[in-house]
Amino acid sequence: MILKTIFLGLEAGGKSIVIMNGDDAERLGVLSLGRVAIRFNGEVKTAIVHKSSKMVDPGTIGVCKKVWRGLGLAERSEVEVEAAAFPDSLYFIRNKLAGRKLGRDEILEIVEDTVDEKLSDVELSAFVTALHSFGLDLDEATYLSLAMIETGRTMKLDGGPTVDKHSIGGVPGDKTTLLVVPIVAAAGLLIPKSSSRAITSPAGTADRAEVLMPVTLDLDEMRKVVERTGGAVVWGGAVHLAPADDIFVKVEYPLSIDPLLLPSIMSKKRAVGADLLVVDIPTGRGAKMKTIGEADLLAKDFMEIGSRLGITVRCAVTYGEEPIGSAIGPALEAREALEALMNRGTAPDLVDKATAIAGMILKMAGRSDGKALAEEILSSGRAEEKMREIIAAQGGDPDIAPEDIAVGEERLTVKSGRSGTVLWINNSSVAEVAKAAGCPKDAGAGILLHKKIGDVVGEGEPLFTIIAERGSNLRRSQERLEKARVLAVGDRMEMLIHEVKERPVVKRSFTLDR
Amino acid sequence: MILKTIFLGLEAGGKSIVIMNGDDAERLGVLSLGRVAIRFNGEVKTAIVHKSSKMVDPGTIGVCKKVWRGLGLAERSEVEVEAAAFPDSLYFIRNKLAGRKLGRDEILEIVEDTVDEKLSDVELSAFVTALHSFGLDLDEATYLSLAMIETGRTMKLDGGPTVDKHSIGGVPGDKTTLLVVPIVAAAGLLIPKSSSRAITSPAGTADRAEVLMPVTLDLDEMRKVVERTGGAVVWGGAVHLAPADDIFVKVEYPLSIDPLLLPSIMSKKRAVGADLLVVDIPTGRGAKMKTIGEADLLAKDFMEIGSRLGITVRCAVTYGEEPIGSAIGPALEAREALEALMNRGTAPDLVDKATAIAGMILKMAGRSDGKALAEEILSSGRAEEKMREIIAAQGGDPDIAPEDIAVGEERLTVKSGRSGTVLWINNSSVAEVAKAAGCPKDAGAGILLHKKIGDVVGEGEPLFTIIAERGSNLRRSQERLEKARVLAVGDRMEMLIHEVKERPVVKRSFTLDR
Known part of the structure; x- marks a missing residue:
C-alpha cells in the first residue's frame, strides 16, 4: 500500500510509531499495536501502528520523529507500507506469559529490543507483570543481569580491587553511603559509587550528595574522579550503565512492582567492574524486608547471583525500624553526614552503621581489623579529608562547612x-x-x-x-x-496498631440489581 | 506551577495525556505515567504525564485534544498544573498484582476507568496480564460481566424469549450462525445476533454476513430488524454493547492472551437481553479446546456464570479437527451457507452442526422435537425464506443467488x-x-x-x-x-507429527563470556 507521509513531530519516548487511518489499517490487515514495515528509497523501518479516524486521512500516514529521520522523509513523501511480523522478543514474552522459564538467548533478545524501543508499552508492561506474577529464578535473574550489562556501558579500573555497596532502601534518612565511600577510599580501595535520585522517598543518595557537589557526571568523568581520589558518588542516570533498567523502572512505577530488583542492582555493580560488594538490607516493620528470615533469603539470592557474575557479595541485615540519624531531606542529611565525617558527635547510629558496612568491605579486601580500621579512619579525620578530595574532584567546594548548607x-x-x-x-x-x-x-x-x-x-x-x-x-x-x-x-506498648478504614470507593449497585 | 499550553493535536486513543518538559516535571515531583491536575477557568482535568526534553520547552505543556476541549483551552493559555494522585482503580489493579481476589466495587471502578480512558496502556496491560497470570474466579468473572454491561448499551425485546448462540471460535469455515439464525427466527424465537469480524482468522461471522447484506447497524437499527423479522446478524463493533471489552481486546492482541473470554462473551449476551444461550465449543487438536475434558470444564463455567446473570446456558462440544464445510473465506463461505439454506445438498457437516445447535435452542425454548424441527424448518425452505427477510430488513438484496457472489x-x-x-x-x-x-x-x-x-x-x-x-x-x-x-x-497414521525447528534467534555470546 502506498501512503503519503505526514510529520507527527512526536518523540513517543524513542519508540518507532506511525498513525494510520482506520480504513487503511483494515485494508492492510493490521490492528492497533501491530507492526508495519515502511519502505522509502530502498530503506526499511518497522513501526508500531496506532489507528485514528480523525488525525490521519485515508491515503496518508502519520510518522514519528525516529522513523522520519531514519528514512529521511519529507512531507507527503510516498512510502510503501506493508504488514510486518511482531518482533521475536514478543514471542519470548508470550512464553513467560504462558508460565515458562526464559532462556538466555530469549532474555538477551527481549532486553535488546527494550533498549532499541522496539516493544510497545503494553508489551513491556506485560513482561514486567509476568516476571512479577510468575517470579523469575536465579538463572533468569543472572541472564537478565548479563543482558542489561551487554546493552549498557561498562568500565574496568586498574590497580586494586574495585568495591561497591548498595542498600535496597526503604528507610528514610539513610546517608550511610556518604560516610562509607570516603572511609573505604581512604583505606586505598576503589569505590565508584553510582546512586539513584528519590523516586518515591524524600531523598536519594544522589540528591543528598548533590548538596555537597555536582553528581551529574558521565562514565568517563566518574572514572577520572575515582582514578584521582579512589572514590566517587555520582547520579546513576547520567552514566547510562543499564539503559534497559531505566525503561523497566518507568513501567514499574505506576504498578508499584519491582520484579527486576536483583538484576537491576547486580548489573550496575558488574558494569562498574565491582569485585567485592556489600548489600545493605534494612529490616523491620517499616522497611522493605519485614522479617530477618525474609532478609536472609534475599541475601542468599544476592550472593548466588554475585558468584555467577564474578562478584563476591556479603550482605548486611541492618536495623530498619526507624530513620538513620536525625535528619530527613537532602540538605539536612548532607549536613548531618558532613558533621559525622567531622566527628562532631552527631548520629551515633549512622556512625555505627557506616563503620560496620565499611568494615565488612575492608575485611573482604583482606583487612582483618575491618570495623576497627573503619572507625580509626573516621575518627582520625582521614575520612573527612578524603570526602573533601572527592568533593573537589567532582567540582564542588572542598571547604564546605555544615553551616554553609x-x-x-x-x-x-x-x-x-x-x-x-x-x-x-x-x-x-x-x-x-x-x-x-x-x-x-x-x-x-x-x-x-x-x-x-x-x-x-x-x-x-x-x-x-x-x-x-x-x-x-x-x-x-x-x-x-x-x-x-x-x-x-x-508507657507501655499500645496494643491498637491502627484502625483499618473503609475502602475509598463508594458502595454502588449494578443496574441489574435494581 | 503555571504553564503555557501548546496544542498537541493528538487523540491518544481517547486518553487524557499531557507532555511536560523533563525539568518542569521534576520540579513538580511527577514522573512519566504519573498524573497531574490541570486547572483553567475554575475547571479541573486529570491527565497522564509523558516527559520530553525536546518537544516541549520549560514553562510550557503539550495538551492532547481531550483535555484541550474539556477545558476550552487556547494556544498559550495559562494553566495551573499540580501533581495528582493515581486513580483508585490503579490501587485495585495493584491488589490483583499482589495475587488478591478483586471485589465487585473494585471491578466496577476498574472497568469504569477503563471506559473513561483514565488508565494508561501500561496499567491496562498489567491488569489483563495479572488476570491471565493469577486467573480469575467465577465471582470475579461475574462482576466483570456485570461491570461491562453497566458501562455499555443494553436492550430488552418484548414478546417471547430472546435466544442467542455463540462459538468460541478457532475452526476455519464455521458459517453455522448463518443457518442457525434464520432457522430459530423462523420458529418464532427472537435472535439478535451480534458477531465479530476476523481478528486473526480468515473470516469472522460479520465478514461472512457482510457479503450478503450490510452488517454495520447500530443498536436501534438491530432492534428494528429483530422486531420485524425475529432475527439479525450484525457487526458487534457498531452496537457498542461492551466498550470496555473493545479496549481490553486491543491490549490483549499483541500479548495473545484472553483472560476475559467468559465476561467478554457473557456481558454481550446479557446486554442484548438473552434469556437462553447455546455456546458452541469446537474441540480437537486444531481447535482452541484440545480435549473434550477441557471443553466440558469450560462449559461448566459458562453455565455457572449464565445462571448468575439470569441466562440459561447450554453448551455444544462440537467436532473441531477440520474446517466446517468446504469453503474458507468471506465470499466463499457466504455462498456455501446460502446454498445450504437453499437445500442444494452442500456441506452435510455444516447442516448437521447448524440443525443440532438450532435444535438445542428450540428445545430450551420448549420445543421437544428440537433437531427434527430445525431440520424440517431448513428442508421446507422456511429458513431460506426467513434469511431473505433478514437480508432485506438489513438493507441487502433479498433475491441474492449463490451465483451472484x-x-x-x-x-x-x-x-x-x-x-x-x-x-x-x-x-x-x-x-x-x-x-x-x-x-x-x-x-x-x-x-x-x-x-x-x-x-x-x-x-x-x-x-x-x-x-x-x-x-x-x-x-x-x-x-x-x-x-x-x-x-x-x-495409508496409515504418519507417526512423525512435525519436526521442532531451531528457535528463530541466533545463538550469541555475552561479552562477559569472551
Whole structure:
C-alpha cells in the first residue's frame, strides 16, 4: 500500500510509531499495536501502528520523529507500507506469559529490543507483570543481569580491587553511603559509587550528595574522579550503565512492582567492574524486608547471583525500624553526614552503621581489623579529608562547612502531649510528611527528629521539627500530619496498631440489581 | 506551577495525556505515567504525564485534544498544573498484582476507568496480564460481566424469549450462525445476533454476513430488524454493547492472551437481553479446546456464570479437527451457507452442526422435537425464506443467488501426490494460507476443500484450491504453502507429527563470556 507521509513531530519516548487511518489499517490487515514495515528509497523501518479516524486521512500516514529521520522523509513523501511480523522478543514474552522459564538467548533478545524501543508499552508492561506474577529464578535473574550489562556501558579500573555497596532502601534518612565511600577510599580501595535520585522517598543518595557537589557526571568523568581520589558518588542516570533498567523502572512505577530488583542492582555493580560488594538490607516493620528470615533469603539470592557474575557479595541485615540519624531531606542529611565525617558527635547510629558496612568491605579486601580500621579512619579525620578530595574532584567546594548548607526557614515543631518513652516511629509517615514539606525538589525541606525509639520524653518536650522552604508546603505537611501518625509516646506498648478504614470507593449497585 | 499550553493535536486513543518538559516535571515531583491536575477557568482535568526534553520547552505543556476541549483551552493559555494522585482503580489493579481476589466495587471502578480512558496502556496491560497470570474466579468473572454491561448499551425485546448462540471460535469455515439464525427466527424465537469480524482468522461471522447484506447497524437499527423479522446478524463493533471489552481486546492482541473470554462473551449476551444461550465449543487438536475434558470444564463455567446473570446456558462440544464445510473465506463461505439454506445438498457437516445447535435452542425454548424441527424448518425452505427477510430488513438484496457472489479469479489447485486416505487437515495452516491469499480484506479470496478427513483420494486428484483476487496474493499463499502443511494423505497414521525447528534467534555470546 502506498501512503503519503505526514510529520507527527512526536518523540513517543524513542519508540518507532506511525498513525494510520482506520480504513487503511483494515485494508492492510493490521490492528492497533501491530507492526508495519515502511519502505522509502530502498530503506526499511518497522513501526508500531496506532489507528485514528480523525488525525490521519485515508491515503496518508502519520510518522514519528525516529522513523522520519531514519528514512529521511519529507512531507507527503510516498512510502510503501506493508504488514510486518511482531518482533521475536514478543514471542519470548508470550512464553513467560504462558508460565515458562526464559532462556538466555530469549532474555538477551527481549532486553535488546527494550533498549532499541522496539516493544510497545503494553508489551513491556506485560513482561514486567509476568516476571512479577510468575517470579523469575536465579538463572533468569543472572541472564537478565548479563543482558542489561551487554546493552549498557561498562568500565574496568586498574590497580586494586574495585568495591561497591548498595542498600535496597526503604528507610528514610539513610546517608550511610556518604560516610562509607570516603572511609573505604581512604583505606586505598576503589569505590565508584553510582546512586539513584528519590523516586518515591524524600531523598536519594544522589540528591543528598548533590548538596555537597555536582553528581551529574558521565562514565568517563566518574572514572577520572575515582582514578584521582579512589572514590566517587555520582547520579546513576547520567552514566547510562543499564539503559534497559531505566525503561523497566518507568513501567514499574505506576504498578508499584519491582520484579527486576536483583538484576537491576547486580548489573550496575558488574558494569562498574565491582569485585567485592556489600548489600545493605534494612529490616523491620517499616522497611522493605519485614522479617530477618525474609532478609536472609534475599541475601542468599544476592550472593548466588554475585558468584555467577564474578562478584563476591556479603550482605548486611541492618536495623530498619526507624530513620538513620536525625535528619530527613537532602540538605539536612548532607549536613548531618558532613558533621559525622567531622566527628562532631552527631548520629551515633549512622556512625555505627557506616563503620560496620565499611568494615565488612575492608575485611573482604583482606583487612582483618575491618570495623576497627573503619572507625580509626573516621575518627582520625582521614575520612573527612578524603570526602573533601572527592568533593573537589567532582567540582564542588572542598571547604564546605555544615553551616554553609542552606535549609528551609519555615518550621513547625511538634511537642509531646505526655511524658513517656518513644515506642515507635513510622518510616512511611516520616517520608510522607517530608515529601509534603517539599522533599526532594526543595532540597532544604525535611524533618529533624529530636527523639528516637527508646528515648525518654517529658510532657511538652519537642519530638520533631518539620522544615520547609515555603509556607504553603509547611501547611501541606501539617495537613498530612493529621492523617499520618509519625511517632508514638507511651508507657507501655499500645496494643491498637491502627484502625483499618473503609475502602475509598463508594458502595454502588449494578443496574441489574435494581 | 503555571504553564503555557501548546496544542498537541493528538487523540491518544481517547486518553487524557499531557507532555511536560523533563525539568518542569521534576520540579513538580511527577514522573512519566504519573498524573497531574490541570486547572483553567475554575475547571479541573486529570491527565497522564509523558516527559520530553525536546518537544516541549520549560514553562510550557503539550495538551492532547481531550483535555484541550474539556477545558476550552487556547494556544498559550495559562494553566495551573499540580501533581495528582493515581486513580483508585490503579490501587485495585495493584491488589490483583499482589495475587488478591478483586471485589465487585473494585471491578466496577476498574472497568469504569477503563471506559473513561483514565488508565494508561501500561496499567491496562498489567491488569489483563495479572488476570491471565493469577486467573480469575467465577465471582470475579461475574462482576466483570456485570461491570461491562453497566458501562455499555443494553436492550430488552418484548414478546417471547430472546435466544442467542455463540462459538468460541478457532475452526476455519464455521458459517453455522448463518443457518442457525434464520432457522430459530423462523420458529418464532427472537435472535439478535451480534458477531465479530476476523481478528486473526480468515473470516469472522460479520465478514461472512457482510457479503450478503450490510452488517454495520447500530443498536436501534438491530432492534428494528429483530422486531420485524425475529432475527439479525450484525457487526458487534457498531452496537457498542461492551466498550470496555473493545479496549481490553486491543491490549490483549499483541500479548495473545484472553483472560476475559467468559465476561467478554457473557456481558454481550446479557446486554442484548438473552434469556437462553447455546455456546458452541469446537474441540480437537486444531481447535482452541484440545480435549473434550477441557471443553466440558469450560462449559461448566459458562453455565455457572449464565445462571448468575439470569441466562440459561447450554453448551455444544462440537467436532473441531477440520474446517466446517468446504469453503474458507468471506465470499466463499457466504455462498456455501446460502446454498445450504437453499437445500442444494452442500456441506452435510455444516447442516448437521447448524440443525443440532438450532435444535438445542428450540428445545430450551420448549420445543421437544428440537433437531427434527430445525431440520424440517431448513428442508421446507422456511429458513431460506426467513434469511431473505433478514437480508432485506438489513438493507441487502433479498433475491441474492449463490451465483451472484463474486469470488477471486486467481486459482491454484493442489493435487495429491499419492493415493490413500485424508488423515488430517491442519486448521491453522488452512487459516494461514487463506490469509496469505488475501482473507479477510479480499472477501473473494480463500480456499475450497475438495476432500476432507477420511475421504479416499486417488493419485493426482485435486485436494484443495486456493483462490485469490490478485496474482501477488496467490503467489504469497503459495509461498506459505511450502512452509505450512495443510493436509496429509496416507495409508496409515504418519507417526512423525512435525519436526521442532531451531528457535528463530541466533545463538550469541555475552561479552562477559569472551
